[in-house]
Amino acid sequence: MIKILLVDDNENNLLSMEVVLEKEKYAFSKATSGREALRILLKDDDFSLILLDVKMPIMDGYETAELIYQRDKLRHIPIIFITAHDYEEAAIFKGYKAGAVDFIRKPFNPEMLRSKAAVFTDLYRKNQLLQKQEEKLQAINQDLIQLNQGLEQRVLERTLELEGLNQELKALNLSKDKFLSVISHDLRNPLTALLASSENLTRNAETLQPEKIRMFAGIIQRTSHKILDQLNELVEWAKEQREKTNFDPQELHLRRCINESLDLLRENAQQKELSLENQTSDELYIHADALMFRSILQNLVTNAIKYTPAGGVVSVSASVADGMVEICVQDTGVGMSQQTRAMLFGNASAASLLGTAKERGSGLGLLLVKDFVYTHGGMISVDSELKKGTCFRFTMPKMR
Numbered sequence: 001m002i003k004i005l006l007v008d009d010n011e012n013n014l015l016s017m018e019v020v021l022e023k024e025k026y027a028f029s030k031a032t033s034g035r036e037a038l039r040i041l042l043k044d045d046d047f048s049l050i051l052l053d054v055k056m057p058i059m060d061g062y063e064t065a066e067l068i069y070q071r072d073k074l075r076h077i078p079i080i081f082i083t084a085h086d087y088e089e090a091a092i093f094k095g096y097k098a099g100a101v102d103f104i105r106k107p108f109n110p111e112m113l114r115s116k117a118a119v120f121t122d123l124y125r126k127n128q129l130l131q132k133q134e135e136k137l138q139a140i141n142q143d144l145i146q147l148n149q150g151l152e153q154r155v156l157e158r159t160l161e162l163e164g165l166n167q168e169l170k171a172l173n174l175s176k177d178k179f180l181s182v183i184s185h186d187l188r189n190p191l192t193a194l195l196a197s198s199e200n201l202t203r204n205a206e207t208l209q210p211e212k213i214r215m216f217a218g219i220i221q222r223t224s225h226k227i228l229d230q231l232n233e234l235v236e237w238a239k240e241q242r243e244k245t246n247f248d249p250q251e252l253h254l255r256r257c258i259n260e261s262l263d264l265l266r267e268n269a270q271q272k273e274l275s276l277e278n279q280t281s282d283e284l285y286i287h288a289d290a291l292m293f294r295s296i297l298q299n300l301v302t303n304a305i306k307y308t309p310a311g312g313v314v315s316v317s318a319s320v321a322d323g324m325v326e327i328c329v330q331d332t333g334v335g336m337s338q339q340t341r342a343m344l345f346g347n348a349s350a351a352s353l354l355g356t357a358k359e360r361g362s363g364l365g366l367l368l369v370k371d372f373v374y375t376h377g378g379m380i381s382v383d384s385e386l387k388k389g390t391c392f393r394f395t396m397p398k399m400r
Contacts, residue, residue: 001025001026001027002024002026002027002048002049002121002124002125003026003027003028003029003044003046003047003048004021004026004027004028004029004047004048004049004050004051004117004121005028005029005030005031005037005040005041005047005049005050005051006018006028006029006030006031006051007030007031007032007033007034007036007037007050007051007052007053007056007061007064008032008051008053008056008082009032009033009053009056009057010032010053011032013053013082013106014030014032017051017082017108017113018030020108020110020113020114021113021114021117023114024114024117024118026117026121029044029047033056033057033058033059034056034058034059034060034061034063034064034067035058035059037050037052037064037068038064038067038068041068041071041074045071045073045074045077047077048077048078048120048121048124048125049077049078049079049080049117049120049121049124050068050077050078050079050080051080051082051104051117052064052065052079052080052081052082053081053082053083054081054082054083054084054095055083055084061081061082061083061095061098062094062095062098065079065081065095065098065099065100066098066099068099069098069099075099076124076127077124078101078102078120078123078124079098079099079100079101080100080101080102080103080104080116080117080120081095081100081102081103081104082103082104082105082106082108083103083104083105083106084105084106101120102116102120104116109224109228111228112228112231115228115231116231119231133165136165137162137165137166140158140161140162140165141162143158144158144159144162190223190226190227190264190265191227192267192268193219193223193264193265193266193267193268194219194220194223194224194227196267196268196271197216197219197220197223197267198216198220200216201213201216201217201220219267222263223264223267226260226263226264247289247292247375248289248290249287249288249289249376249397250287250288250289250290251285251286251287251399251400252285252286252287252288252290252293252399253284253285254280254281254284254285254286254318254325254327255278255280255281255282255284257290257293257294257297258278258280258297258316259278260294261294261297261298261301262276262278262301262316264298265298265301265302265305268302268305269305269314272305272308272309272310272312273310273311274305274308274310274311274312274313274314275312275313275314276301276314276315277313277314277315277316278315278316279315279316279317279318280316280317280318280327281318284318284320284325284398285398285399285400286325286396286397286398286399287376287396287397287398287399288376288396288397289372289375289376292372292375292376293372293396295368295369295372296369296372296373296394297316297327297329299366299368299369300329300369300392300394301314301316301329304329304330304331304333304390304392305331307331307333307334307390308331308332308333308334308389309332309333309334312331312332312333313331313332314329314330314331314332315329315330315331316328316329316330317330320398323397323398324378324395324396324397324398325395325396325397325398326393326394326395327393327394327395327396328391328392328393329391329392330389330390330391331389331390331391332388332389333389333390334386334387335384335385335386335387335388335389335390336382336384336386336390337386341382341384344366344382369394373394373395373396376396376397377397378394378395378396378397379394379395380392380393380394380395381393381394
């Protein structure tokens, strides 16, 4: 049974959260203060998630989270802060420093709350499974030390069992890392657009013309729906990880898929006065996993936006060769040095891909992109020149 601790000084809020999540058949414990939450955790540390109100009397959510994570047995429990305040940078930094894994703003969207609870409880189950596998691994290693040299056949059997458990452990670790990376890259950009629009609307509400208000409201509505759609897809993907059925290639209309990804990033580009262009043909179709393809494209376009000065252009084009579609993400940005280009597709670790200050940030995201491209049987390369721009090229199987 998955157990969730709800902490809020307002009992109506506790009831609202319980009602929203009760269909998932979680077991709930409730506390109306930080101290009461700590008393509950002293008696029972087997919680999969804590939903913690930020603003509470005597001891606020940040102080409560810090005290919770002072105990080794509680550090594994993810905490989502529930807040009625704006997502100010200082408050977000303080929350993550205290140990939060995410924020939800009041009044919360029920679907968003259910989706996030599902994501983090599923990650908790995966971590528990990893811990059990590690315990098994330690037990097997201890047995191997005690085996007599005369038991060669037994040693062979245990060695094979150990190799199988190691492979399973590696697969689970890789699954968790990929899932967290997809969340980080696929959701950060639309959330940035959402926050920027809401900030403009809040800050300038009294002076904005009705057309501007409608524009910002439209951006917020469209982006919110897209974030919810992505969260639902990610939750389903996380569930499929356990069954190793997450790779689901299908026929995709290339131009339409690219437009959907660029729409999520357009607000980010507008902040830097950049143009996003889709130069692909309306006739092209590819055979690809929709979630993986979107992650590839958004990673590459996000990097292009990040390293392109104001007034520049980021374009996506495509051509056909040898039964594959080659897609190019081209920018007019700062470019990369020859040394960095050489490292990108070698055996370098994510940490070694960070490069210089101007080139920083291509580590984990690029490793994920490479893995997804190779999963489709494609190839990826880069052309770049300092101060002139960069073009990332990758191939996908062609349909039709």
